[in-house]
Amino acid sequence: MVIQPATKACGGCHRYRVLGFPVDVCCDVQVAALDMHVSGGGRIVTLNAEMTMAARMDKDLGSAIINAELVIPDGAGVVWALSKQGVRVVKTAGIELAWSLLNYAASHGWTVALVGASPNVMASLKIMLFKRFPGLRLVFAVDGYQSAEAWPHLESKLRELRPDLVLVALGVPRQETWSHRVQKGQHGLWMGVGGSFDVWAGTKKRAPKWMCRMQIEWLYRLIQEPNRWKRMLSLPAFVWQVIKGELND
Known part of the structure; x- marks a missing residue:
């Protein structure tokens, strides 16, 4: 099922929603950011699955995301959730x-x-x-x-x-x-x-380019910081919430 964009965001972007939170799909994210600067500025949020699940429990974080002028899909989970709505988008690394x-x-x-x-x-x-x-x-x-x-x-x-x-x-x-x-x-x-x-x-390294292309940077971060494993449990929870939402439509 294709869901029409909820609202139009800043220049060249269309705003969709993933688990109730806005995500802007833009032709060119940098151009959108520069247009926003010309229009008076605002906040840019880089949304991933982990942040989305955290925002469902944290009212202040949820408000910060909802009220941001530009929310970009910075995570394979959010990109996947948009694809379930028929929206094709490439991950934008913050x-x-x-x-x-x-x-x-x-x-x-x-x-x-x-x-x-x-x-x-x-x-x-x-x-x-x-x-x-x-x-x-x-x-x-x-x-x-x-x-x-x-x-x-x-x-x-x-x-x-x-x-x-x-x-x-x-x-x-x-x-x-x-x-x-x-x-x-x-x-x-x-x-x-x-x-x-x-x-x-230079105190930390980013994931190799091949991992970035495969959208598994989260795995590299987990290898670097094993204590992140509890936070990673939000990923399957995110997937289930998206699927459950589809089943209830």
Whole structure:
């Protein structure tokens, strides 16, 4: 059964729903993000099966996803769920979109803010980015290991700077719920990037290209971090919920 898009999202995208959460299918995700910046900005969420299942239990995370201006399918499970609706889409890796936006920012004079990861990762990341993008206007860069007392001041400073691009690596659900709260009233693009800072800084490796092509990056992450196995149990639960929804239609 083909389900018609619920609403039209930002330029060139159509919005569908997977287990009640929006997913935007775009001809070109970067173009959609840049159009969103021109229109005043907003938040980009990279949705996968694990996050979808977590959002069904976490009201704040669910609200952050539902209210995001652009929600891209960053996971084989979400791509599969869309295919069950007759929607063909290629997975959009959040790490690749974030990198392309950094590249665009450096070449077009955008101001950039980075939030998250460990102090060592943030230090290495800044060195790497300035070497890779000499023209990068990095106006704000703080690691995620700040005291509770420090965050209000940092958030105020970030709002004052009004950067064009804010990349947040605080992990799910924190990066989404934090961005949802702090981004309100701000222009620019805000995007949760998970472990991207660690990969860019060289402290972690991304899955080999052949695994990315086969959409089994989750297996590589599990091999790297065996303690993720409990989180991976959300994958069969996600599949069952999608199938159950079909049976009930």
